[in-house]
Amino acid sequence: MPDPTTVKAALAAQAIETPSWAFGNSGTRFKVFAQPGVPRTPEEKIADAAVVHRLTGVAPSVALHVPWDAVEDYAKLNLFAQDAGVRIGAINTNVFQDDDYKLGSVTNADPRIRRKATDHLLEAVSIMDATGSRDLKLWFADGLNYPGQDDLRDRQERLSAALHETYDRLGANQRMLLEYKLFEPAFYATDVPDWGTSFAHCVELGPKAFVCIDTGHHAPGTNIEFIVAFLLRQGKLGAFDFNSRFYADDDLMAGAADPFQLFRIMYEIVRGEALEPSYGINFMLDQCHNIEAKIPAIIRSVMNIQEATAKALLVDRGALRDAQQSGDVLSANGVLMDAYNTDVRPLLRELREESGRDPDPLAAYHRSGYQAQIESDRAHGQQAGWNA
Ligand code: AOS
Ligand code: ZN
Ligand code: ZN
Numbered sequence: 001m002p003d004p005t006t007v008k009a010a011l012a013a014q015a016i017e018t019p020s021w022a023f024g025n026s027g028t029r030f031k032v033f034a035q036p037g038v039p040r041t042p043e044e045k046i047a048d049a050a051v052v053h054r055l056t057g058v059a060p061s062v063a064l065h066v067p068w069d070a071v072e073d074y075a076k077l078n079l080f081a082q083d084a085g086v087r088i089g090a091i092n093t094n095v096f097q098d099d100d101y102k103l104g105s106v107t108n109a110d111p112r113i114r115r116k117a118t119d120h121l122l123e124a125v126s127i128m129d130a131t132g133s134r135d136l137k138l139w140f141a142d143g144l145n146y147p148g149q150d151d152l153r154d155r156q157e158r159l160s161a162a163l164h165e166t167y168d169r170l171g172a173n174q175r176m177l178l179e180y181k182l183f184e185p186a187f188y189a190t191d192v193p194d195w196g197t198s199f200a201h202c203v204e205l206g207p208k209a210f211v212c213i214d215t216g217h218h219a220p221g222t223n224i225e226f227i228v229a230f231l232l233r234q235g236k237l238g239a240f241d242f243n244s245r246f247y248a249d250d251d252l253m254a255g256a257a258d259p260f261q262l263f264r265i266m267y268e269i270v271r272g273e274a275l276e277p278s279y280g281i282n283f284m285l286d287q288c289h290n291i292e293a294k295i296p297a298i299i300r301s302v303m304n305i306q307e308a309t310a311k312a313l314l315v316d317r318g319a320l321r322d323a324q325q326s327g328d329v330l331s332a333n334g335v336l337m338d339a340y341n342t343d344v345r346p347l348l349r350e351l352r353e354e355s356g357r358d359p360d361p362l363a364a365y366h367r368s369g370y371q372a373q374i375e376s377d378r379a380h381g382q383q384a385g386w387n388a
Helices: 004-013 042-056 074-084 099-103 111-131 152-169 195-205 224-234 259-271 294-313 317-325 329-340 345-354 361-368 370-377
Strands: 016-019 061-065 087-092 135-138 175-179 209-214 237-242 282-285
Touching: 004 294, 004 345, 016 042, 016 087, 016 294, 042 061, 042 074, 042 294, 042 361, 042 370, 074 087, 074 111, 087 111, 087 282, 099 111, 111 135, 111 152, 135 152, 135 237, 152 175, 152 195, 175 195, 175 237, 195 209, 195 224, 209 224, 224 237, 224 259, 259 294, 259 329, 282 294, 294 329, 294 345, 294 361, 317 329, 361 370
Parallel strands: 016 061, 016 282, 061 087, 087 135, 135 175, 175 209, 209 237, 237 282
Antiparallel strands: none
């Protein structure tokens, strides 16, 4: 059995990145339900992210989105984050919210629009220079609604050209994360629809390009842990966008819809020795809290990932290997299920107490008075950035 001290040390070192947009108001295309106290500025989003980190101890960075988090001085924003006790993580780009991008951004048939989109990606790298961020996260809404609408292969060429230009602009310690998504907003063909497409572009680009797996971006039933195992073996898994889905890209709390899937994913991470921050995977959340309170939802998501990780660390890998080698199907499955069925909440409570934290971060948040404070301080909170 795994040694509890080693398990605890691994859990204490875990790092989960929170998304700035999850702290703002969001909704569906039907309605955005505004909540009192949501942030009005990037600084207020960072302040909320810092609260999540203080209470959980495992959320030391916050991802920004430009232009949703646009400021005059990014270096100053970085200092603000440091003072608050967190750092600025991945910079997310936005080449989907401008009328120009109706028919695509970097894959658009119009060279002017491709130029504009690529310039935005390059500008994001300059922002990374100022914030000290390592990761540039790219998600393209580009795709087609109808067969024949544009040339599928030419669009891959255009995508490749924009990625190369951006890649060449990266500094020595900067990386590119290329996210894929099966569908939406395009419904017939998406230009980066799956991990294979992202992987192929990343291989072509070089060692600073990695695949980002958003857990909500697959067809129902997709075996995501296989993708994790495959990409780890290839050294090309760079990041996660964690969230839950029941139907499509639901962006619900990680671990809410399918905690067993989250466990299976985290087991592959542990199996691949890729949990430690030094390995380089950016474990981000990408969520929208439409009806639930924002900060508690993010705390809950972080705790869900911690629980899945703790269970993954508790897998008796020696016993699993023995059962696998001897072809003992039921014992092998039993070893995995034993770990999954372990109640790890006492272990995590202990861990928090040992680091001087409240064993129950949600209760601590509710007691802290922070919610009442932001509700009285912040009038007219900001929308997360989109509402569809
Ligand atoms: C969109 O579906 C994606 O999940 C993205 O990760 C997107 O970049 C994120 O929601 C912030 O724009
Ligand atoms: Zn995402
Ligand atoms: Zn998404």
